[in-house]
Amino acid sequence: MPPVFRFAPSPNGLLHLGHAYSALLNFDRAREAGGRLLLRIEDIDATRCRPEFEAAIYEDIAWLGIAWETPVRRQSEHLAEYRTALEKLSALGLVYPAFESRAEIARLVTAREADGPWPRDPDGAPLYPGHAKSLTDDERARLIASGAPYALRLDMAAACGVAGLSWNELGEGPGGERGTVPARPETWGDVILARKETPTSYHLSVVVDDALQGVSEVVRGQDLFHATSVHRLLQALLGLPQPAYRHHGLIRDGEGRKLSKSDRSTGLRELRAAGMTPAGIRQLVGLG
Structure with missing residues (x-):
């Protein structure tokens, strides 16, 4: 091929x-x-x-x-194809709705940082600080029925039961990484997989697209190097093939x-x- x-x-x-x-x-x-x-x-x-x-x-x-x-x-x-992938992750118990707005998340981060620095993802954005995972099914259903906006997040702690993830780097990461690179999806926290109005996100759609289109080598900028950790995790969870990656300088x-x-x-x-x-x-x- x-x-x-x-x-x-x-x-x-x-x-x-x-x-x-x-x-x-x-x-x-x-x-x-x-x-x-x-x-x-x-x-x-x-x-x-x-x-x-x-x-x-x-x-x-x-x-x-x-x-x-x-x-x-x-x-x-192709939104239906992304929705199918999201439903598969939901069936595994790995997806939950979070109802905080961006402004509310910013206030939560500010409150957390009163006790010290709050962790950031590789792009510098604060990890999700809310407690939506602790809501009961009834509380979630009530909020959704009320029409409240929400984001569907990946329960990273539960998802990271997949061990030994890595990818083949044919290019070079921002730190000079080459060859077999270990994936560290946990550094991204509970990433958004979809929103109320859109049944997908960049992370979810890109892995589904690459698999359905048979992409064997992903050539893209180093600004997406660290996101590959999330993509490898989603590929493993969804049973999708793993392409090689070639990240290039910007x-x-x-x-x-x-x-x-x-x-x-x-x-x-x-x-x-x-x-x-x-x-x-x-x-x-x-x-x-």
Whole structure:
């Protein structure tokens, strides 16, 4: 079977040099390995994803000279598949609803930190500090029936009964990690798997998509290196195959910050309008 790669942008803004780098790396790896390149549109965030941004993705990566297989998988068209995976985790007793708003969680963290630093996940966000796991079934049912918003969280302490998880790192982590990397999903706490209005999250949908599409090598930025621990755990819990991972360095601005879709100076559209060529983009990202 030929190896399968994927480029999976979100249509919540215009692509920049960082996206071009990741897309070109996937394209180059697929060609070198005699493999297939898929394009996936990660559009589960209905409040930020827009059709014009999706159309711009197709135009920009085609301009770069990248070819991909069709049809394109759009996550918004596959919510039932994510719901099925969530139901499987729920049947294992690993999912619970949490009803605190972001503001309430922030207040809880502030209160906890009166006694010392509260633990953070690898991205720097505080771990979930609430007590939703201790609610009775009747209390949960009453809150849900009242229409209260909620997030469905993974009971990480219960889920981490899976032992010995790791992944094969073909690239390099931010700390120089290579080869067999041990997974540490517990550092993320009780991550969100879905919300009341959306039956999935990035963590859940990405592992389901990669499995259903037969992705064998995930090429993506080092900003997602630590999230691989959560993905390996979900793959193990759901009985999904494990791809190899190749994390790459990030393209940063002059001050060393990760590029943003709002940074017009590195946007592909602006660079193209200024006369930049696809070959020039390759030079800018170090793939000349």
